Structure formats: C-alpha cells, structure tokens
Amino acid sequence: MDAPTTPAAPVEQLAASSLLQLIWLASPALPVGGFSYSEGLEAAVECGEVTTESQAASWLSDQLQLALARGDLAVIAQAIPAWREGKLARIASLNAWVLQTRETSELRAQTEQMGRSLLEWLRNHEGASAAHIDACAALQPTYPVAFALAASQTAAGVRDCLLAYAFGWAENMMQAAIKSVPLGQSAGQRILARLSRDIPPAVEEALHLPDGERQAFSPMLAILSARHETQYSRLFRS
Structure with a gap:
C-alpha cells in the first residue's frame, strides 16, 4: 500500500499562500499610488x-541595474531579515539611508507617500504586528522599508520577495513608458519581457551587496527629476 501523501499538503498550502501574498504586494492594484510616478x-x-521603444527599454534596464539593484533592492534584502528578527535599530538605519540618498524632493516625496500608504494598508490586514507597524510609522517610513515589513510576514524567501518588488516596479515603469513616450501595448510587453530577463541578475547583486557598496548615485536621473519639478506639462508626480 502506498504511503499517505496528506502530510505534504500543509507545506504546499503555505507555499501557495506566500506566493499569493507576494503577487498581491507586487500588484499595480495595491493602493499605494505607484502608478502616479515615472x-x-x-x-x-x-x-x-x-523617444522610442528601444530607448525606453534601455533606460529602464539601466535604472534597474544601476539604481534599483544597488539601492532599494539592497535595502529590502537587509530589512526583511531585520524585521523578522526584531532588529529595530537596523531598520531605522536602513530607513534613514533611503531618506538621505533621495536626490530630489520629488523622489523623496514618492518614497515617503508610498511608504505611508503601504503602512496604512498593513494596518487593515492581518500579518504585521501592531508593535512593528507603530515602530515603522515612527520612522517616517520609506517604501522599501514598509515593503520589507509586509514581505517579512510571508514565509517566502528574501530572493522571492525581491523578485516580486522588482517586477512590481517594472510593471509600473512600463506603464509610465506607454503613457509618456507614448507606446502601444505590444511595445510595453516587449519592454516588460526585457526587464523580466534583467531582474534575476539584479536581485542576485542586491542579495550580496554589503552596506558599504550600497549607492544611489545617479546624476542624470537626479538632474531630470529636478527638471521635472518645474516641467510645464506632465502626467506624473515624479
């Protein structure tokens, strides 16, 4: 007689639950306002x-590799285990780094607004403890640190959490490219396909990046962001 297989079911259910939680956190439907930023x-x-599909794809790929992987993704990679282990001093240090390295008022306003919105979402959902939510709120939370808190409540590994964050970013940025260049939906899907290929190596870099090698030095991006603050006609908040 074959051995019963029922003991494996809880493990499968746990994996499915974690996967769905990550999909939820990465979804553009999450009410944090990511769609309003470029x-x-x-x-x-x-x-x-x-001005073209190719240029948009290259721009976003460069941003992923040169900025996101070395900044936000690296912060999240450290913040998730810190939340799980209750290392609040470490969380505060990571959050301060994000705030200090946002190079324009628009970029700082974005991470603060999205961080606050995600924290409010967490207050209305099971998972994060009230103590951790209050500790996060006291920090003037940034989006990467708030996302790390939400992701830390799942059973997913840090790598999977980073993949979810990066893909959510890619979807939002692809939509921004479609609206601002503008481009068609098929072009947007090709851009997303390229970013999907670029995300895994970017995540691997973030996972192994020590504190001393995190950086947010993107001078052209900072200049363009500063120009956007006074741009006459615009669709996005950044």
Missing part, C-alpha cells in the same frame, strides 16, 4: 532622451 522617465521623454 521616476524621472517623463522628464527624459520631455527633453528627448527617450
């Missing part, structure tokens, strides 16, 4: 730096 892309379109 992170400087709209300014790049305005000044003629990005």
